[in-house]
Amino acid sequence: MKRISQREIANFLGVNVSTVSRALRGLEGVSPELRQKILSLAKERGYRPNPFAVSLRYDTPRIIGIVVPDVSFNHYAHIVKRIEAEARKIGYMCIITDSNDKYENEKNCLELLVNMHVEGIILCLAQDTTDFSHIQHLKKIHMPVVLFDRDADIDISSVVINDVESAREVTYRLIDSGAKRIAFLGGPNRLKQTADRKHGYLEALRERGLPIRKELVKCNYLSFNSGLSDTDELLDMHDRPDAIIASHGLLAVSAMKAIESRGLRIPEDISIVGYMSDWISDVLTPRVSFVKQNQKEMGIKAFKLLHDQMDGDTCVQHVIVKARLELRDSTR
Numbered sequence: 022m023k024r025i026s027q028r029e030i031a032n033f034l035g036v037n038v039s040t041v042s043r044a045l046r047g048l049e050g051v052s053p054e055l056r057q058k059i060l061s062l063a064k065e066r067g068y069r070p071n072p073f074a075v076s077l078r079y080d081t082p083r084i085i086g087i088v089v090p091d092v093s094f095n096h097y098a099h100i101v102k103r104i105e106a107e108a109r110k111i112g113y114m115c116i117i118t119d120s121n122d123k124y125e126n127e128k129n130c131l132e133l134l135v136n137m138h139v140e141g142i143i144l145c146l147a148q149d150t151t152d153f154s155h156i157q158h159l160k161k162i163h164m165p166v167v168l169f170d171r172d173a174d175i176d177i178s179s180v181v182i183n184d185v186e187s188a189r190e191v192t193y194r195l196i197d198s199g200a201k202r203i204a205f206l207g208g209p210n211r212l213k214q215t216a217d218r219k220h221g222y223l224e225a226l227r228e229r230g231l232p233i234r235k236e237l238v239k240c241n242y243l244s245f246n247s248g249l250s251d252t253d254e255l256l257d258m259h260d261r262p263d264a265i266i267a268s269h270g271l272l273a274v275s276a277m278k279a280i281e282s283r284g285l286r287i288p289e290d291i292s293i294v295g296y297m298s299d300w301i302s303d304v305l306t307p308r309v310s311f312v313k314q315n316q317k318e319m320g321i322k323a324f325k326l327l328h329d330q331m332d333g334d335t336c337v338q339h340v341i342v343k344a345r346l347e348l349r350d351s352t353r
Contacts, residue, residue, distance in 0.1 A: 024066065024067045030068065034055075040055070044059040083140065084138070084140060085108055085113055085114075085143065085327065086115070086141070087142070087143045088134070088142065088144045088145065089118075089145050090120055090121070090148065091121065091122060095298050096170075096314070096316065099316035100316045101320070102320070103321055104320040116134060116137065116139060120147045122148050123147050124147050124149040127144075127146070131159065142166045143327055144167070145168070145169050148208050148242070148243050153173055165330030167179065167323050170214070176337055178330070181341060181342070182315070182319070183343055183344060185224070187218070187221065187312050188219070188221030188225075189221035189224050190225075191294050192225030192226065192229075193229070194348070195264045195352065198264075198292065199263075200263050200292060200353075201263060203266065204265045205240075206239050206273075206276060207238075208241070208242065208243035214268070215268060222266060237255070239252075239254065244271060248267070248272035248275030251272075252279035252280065256283055263291060263292065264294075265291060265292070265294075266293075266295075267294070267295040269296055270295055270298070273297055274301075288353045289353075292353055293309060293352070294351070295309050295311050296311065299311065299313060302349055307349070307351050308350045310348045313345050313346070314342075314344045315342050322342060326340065
C-alpha cells in the first residue's frame with residue numbers, strides 16, 4: 022500500500038492539512054478525538070514525515086551534501102561512512118552524490134545540493150577540475166564547504182593526508198632496500214595531490230643522490246587502463262625500473278597486472294608500494310606494501326570543520342592527517 026501523505030489524511034477525514042500537521046507534531050488546537058483519528062490513520066497507512074519538505078518549510082535543513090569522485094571506491098566509501106556517522110550524532114542527514122571524477126558532473130552535483138537547501142557541503146575534487154570558480158561561488162553565497170582527500174591552492178578549508186612527507190618516506194624505504202631506478206605512477210599533474218606526492222618522491226631522490234629521470238615519472242589519468250599502459254611503457258625500457266610508487270590504489274593494481282603479465286616477480290624483480298586500503302593490500306598476491314591513510318580521522322575532521330562553519334566560524338583551516346607506511350610482501 023502506498024504511504025499516505027498529510028494532505029491525503031486531511032482529505033480522508035475532511036479536515037485542513039494544518040490540523041493534521043498540528044496533530045502529528047503534538048501541538049495544541051486539536052481535539053483529543055480528532056487527534057486520535059489522525060494518529061490511527063497515519064499509523065495504519067504508514068505515514069512518514071518528508072524531511073525535505075520540513076526543511077524547506079521551517080528553514081532548518083539539518084542536511085549536508087557530500088560529493089565524491091567515485092562512491093564505489095573503497096577509500097571514499099570509508100571516509101563518507103565516517104562523515105555520515107558524525108553527522109548522524111547531532112541529527113544531520115547526508116545526501117551523497119558522485120561526480121564520476123568529472124568536472125562538469127562535479128558542478129552539477131554542487132548545483133543540485135545548493136538547490137536542495139543543504140546546510141553545508143563536503144567535497145573531494147574531480148581529477149578533471151582546474152577551474153575552481155564554482156567552488157569559490159559557494160563562499161560568495163555563504164555556503165559552508167570543506168574539501169577532503171584532494172585539495173587545491175584556494176581559500177577553502179580542507180583535510181588531506183601528509184602527501185609530501187608520506188611519498189618521501191616511501192622513496193627512502195625503497196632506496197634503503199636497494200632500489201636505484203624508482204618509477205612514480207600518478208594522476209594528472211594539475212591535481213595537487215599528485216603534485217605533492219611527486220614532490221616528496223623527487224625530494225627523496227635528490228637527498229639520496231639518485232638521478233632524476235623524467236622517463237620514470239608517469240602522471241596521466243587516474244584509471245586502471247592508464248596505469249596499465251604507463252606501466253607497460255616503463256617495462257619496455259632497456260633499464261626498466263626496479264621499484265614503482267603508485268599514488269593511487271587503481272594504479273597499484275594495474276601496475277601489478279602489467280608486471281605479472283611479463284612473467285616478472287614482485288618483489289624479486291620489481292618492488293611496488295601503493296596508496297590503498299589495508300584490506301585491498303591483504304587480498305592481493307603478494308600483499309602490497311602501502312601507505313595507510315587514516316580515513317576515519319579524515320572523515321571526523323572534515324565534518325568538524327564543516328560543522329564549525331555552519332556554527333559561524335569563518336576561519337579557513339587546512340588540516341593534515343598523518344599517514345604511515347605499512348610494509349608487506351611487495352617490497353624487498
